[in-house]
Amino acid sequence: MAVSMRQLVRRVIRLSNRNINVTAGGVSGRSGCCWGPSSCRCFSDRNTHFGFETVPEAEKAKRVYKVFENVAQKYDIMNDAMSLGIHRLWKDALLHVMNPQPGARLLDVAGGTGDISFRFLEYVRSQQERQKRRVARTMQTPSWQDISNSYSNEDKDGPQESKAVVCDINKEMLKVGKQKADSTGISAGLSWVVGDAEELPFDDDQFDIYTIAFGIRNVTHIDQALQEALRVLKPGGRFLCLEFSKVTNPVLARLYDTYSFQVIPVLGEVIAGDWKSYQYLVESIRKFPDQEEFKSMIEDAGFYCVQYYNLTGGVVALHSGFKL
């Protein structure tokens, strides 16, 4: 629980910045801004992108929330329709790269409908089965001493229990995820938490693995989300990010662009009755930094051994980093 001095100082600076924002907001109501140029920059007059539109930073989070509130019910169907089912392969690839072992604790940020967490629990369970079978195969002729030892150690499964925490800022998405969990009967080891990726409601050094799948491009301050990821991971923990990225092959890029802008909003209108949300989706993909730039952002946040894997020709990139 010992919080390092550097993190404490960083948090104090962040808090004081926020205070300046609040007070500068009050002051600028009058015609004078008597605190000098530096405080004006702290005042949230910065703009950011919402798809191809430019909006004030404060507004982006609200609009993103509304988008996902509208699409939550049809989210999974739309994913299958838009990616022709390939998104399942991407998520499976994430799990294979992650290769979690029984007892791992996962934080799935922007986890919404729970796809990654469900796969994680299944993977860990099958690993556990495999381990048990391996142990059984090697111990085919146990002695009486071994048998009595195994009886007394039966509840050793306690600390081996893997847990997945699904964290999302949007309550509708979590609701859909919970319904899915209830209907498929997966509930052991799963918890659902409402939280902001830029300000996670967890203590430091809590999780072995942090994942964020197709969520980080919707965050207003990506660097803050990366810093939070570093904070909540245990030393030795792994950061994994699945996100749409730049397609390297120019022919494929043209096809991908045509498909994105011509077909996907139409699918959104026909299946979900919402053109604009899916227009935002394809535009926000174009605004997200490419593989190398994102890699350097992750390195700047303090992760080590950062690398990325291109999936489907660069349509999706899987970035990975370690906290050491």
Next chain:
Amino acid sequence: MWLRVGKRFHRLNHRHCVLTSKAVCVQKLHGEFTENNYEGLYPGHIPTTPIQKALLAVGSGVAALQNPYRHDMVAVLGETTGHLALINLRDRMRNDPEGYTILTERPRIRLSTLDLSKMSSLPDGSFGREYLRFLEDNHVTPDTRADVKFVDNEELAYVMQRYREVHDLLHTLLGMPTNMLGEVAVKWFEAAQTGLPMCALGAVLGPLRLNASRLQSLFTSLGPWAVQNGRRARCVLSIFYERRWEQSLEDLRQELNIEPPPVILSATNKRNT
């Protein structure tokens, strides 16, 4: 000297602060109004390329066939396939003096624009009273019509919107309830009148969901009546209904050249189509 430069710099910065803070205030206001600042020719307009329109037409057609209760898909199908028919309708409206008034004044039929208390005090048999009765018996309101999104001409978009809003009034004029048989009859009338491909599609596919006795009623009496009247009636979009609430229904029918229905259908026929 440096002191003077410093002071001037500080003053410039101060002015910059004021400007940026004012700009931010304006931007904040602008931010609140972004919903009203639409990109497109009219509120709710989404510009689309020909490929997108083609895909929308196919997709919405399939969706509407699979689930006829998806009114938004029926609406999108109408918008993406109805370009020529809308031009035809608009020209017919322009050539009619009352239609021309509608195109210039652009009235909208909404609960907020209707004076319900006045309409319910009108005598029975008047158009306004019968319309109100139709709304009550069938538990519908004029506010459920989707807005036009994919028509790339502002005037044609209004014609489409008018067509949607007049649909309920047509039910009253033709005396048809909102059950499946009534809707199909109205669709046959509209297909004959407007030539919109969506109406034609609905007219062809609607009967597939009717049982045998209703099919018979449709093909022998209701159907021919609807088509004949559709062909010979005056353009129903060219009527300024909002100024004719007091007119008697019979009178209005005669003016429009519409015969009263051959079969009286009641609104309670909603059991099974």
